[in-house]
Amino acid sequence: MTKKISISLIAITKITVLSLLVFTKTYAIDSPKSVINNITKPTEPKLETKSFDDIIFDWSGTFAEVLRIAGEKHYSVRKPEKSITKSIDAFLNTLDPHSSFLDPKTYKSILETTSGQFFGIGIVIDNTRSPKDKFLTAISTVPNGPAEKAGVQAFDKIIEIDDKKLDGMTTEEATAKLRGPKNTKVKLKVLRENKKEPMTFEITRNVVKAKTSFAFYIKDYDVYYVCLTTFSSNALKQIKDILEKSSKKPYKGLIIDLRNNSGGLLSSVIDICGLFTEKNSLVVTTKDKHGAKKEEYRTTQAPIANGNIPIFILTNNYTASASEILAGCLKIYSQNASKNTDNKPKNKPIVFTVGTKTFGKGSVQEIIPISNNSAIKLTTCLYFLPDDTTIQGKGIEPDFLVEKLFPAPEKITWFLDHYGREKSLKHSIDPLRASANKTVQEIKNEKQESQKDKASSKIITKNNTQKNWADKMKEILLQDNQFLETLKLINIFNLTKDKYPEKIIDRESAVKFIRETSALDNKISMNEVITE
Structure with a gap:
């Protein structure tokens, strides 16, 4: 480290000398020799390792010196306050991506x-x-x-x-x-x-007024779906209401959608964990740079979730921080519960994760007020899950890998609608219209109804405000392959549980069997069959 610093200092000195030489040649204020003689040679840095306090003390003096010289000699100092705040921010940014x-x-x-x-x-x-x-x-x-x-x-x-x-x-x-x-x-x-x-x-x-959570009941599959876009007191209330309503009538599964959820209130995550795990369960621990425990966060209420209902958590690369804690915590307790056969508590739901690997942000930032009505956001600790592992830089791997597929672009959709179909050909025969059973008037009425439907569709498409948020979310989910695959996984789980319960005696065996059955993320090998 010391060698790198000394090399850069020498390089800067050479550049400074060259620039001064050009300056004197152009304006003939001083001779190059006198300029060089006036430059103080840098002292060789000592090889011993300095403490953080010693380094800051040395360089803060240098920083103050630079500011003083710039104020005295720079031709036109503009916005010095902005320059200083940017330099402070640059220092904090070099510590880690989240400090600023x-x-x-x-x-x-x-x-x-x-x-x-x-x-x-x-x-x-x-x-x-x-x-x-x-x-x-x-x-x-x-x-x-x-x-x-x-x-x-x-x-x-x-x-x-x-x-x-x-x-x-x-x-x-x-x-x-x-x-x-x-x-x-x-x-x-x-x-x-x-x-x-x-x-x-x-x-x-x-x-x-952002809606931080929303929920649906999918009647055809007998499944509840709740999406948490961030963690707040409203998110806790939403999921608690669903669990209370659903406890009155058995259902086949619960989907918790944490995709694109980049965090929120840690207290909300702890309270939500408490709805599924035993009272006083450890949710997360924070440790400082020395590995010393700073805080332990535990649940404070008795669980209300039905332990017989499987829970599928949707994640993606934007699932970060607090949402990773929730997914990781519930997954760990589900895994531990399946291993513990002695004195097994009643409320231990089986939990699976579906989608793609999470972001991997397991650091704690504190906002610390300082002078000049400013503050610093500083990374002070790392989060550790109940099994003493950290998600920092690692993320959470899904039990079932399902990559997101995006709808085809508008141009491709139009092309597929208008080409590559028999009905798109000119004078194509329509068996229904050609039927002798239909009168000319019936065909005419059908045309009018079709035109009305198209006109109505255009009005709705043009004016999206006619649809409320629930209608829009339904449309999005119906085209969401990760959501639809999760519904299939719930079906597979319940069918297997009913017909072949020995195949899914615990979480680990369930994950293995469903992977083999669904072939979602299985690597498929193929051999060419050569025929003569």
């Missing part, structure tokens, strides 16, 4: 967000991005929110906010720019898949 400096404006915006009602545009953003990323992904939009009404779609990549590029901008800064006074406008430039050029949207800020 919150300037007064950003810090104020974060404090306002905790009130639950704010003036924004109604998008769920990717909180896992790095300041080096040149875009900010809109994971989803709030139904009927300002962004959705303006035309912003899920997975649009924001590259500019009010003509300012996001390159080098922290997520907190970007979020602060998206928020503002009511009825003011913000301009976004976004990249969208299958669009060659960036798209620009002008959005009017308004009150955004």
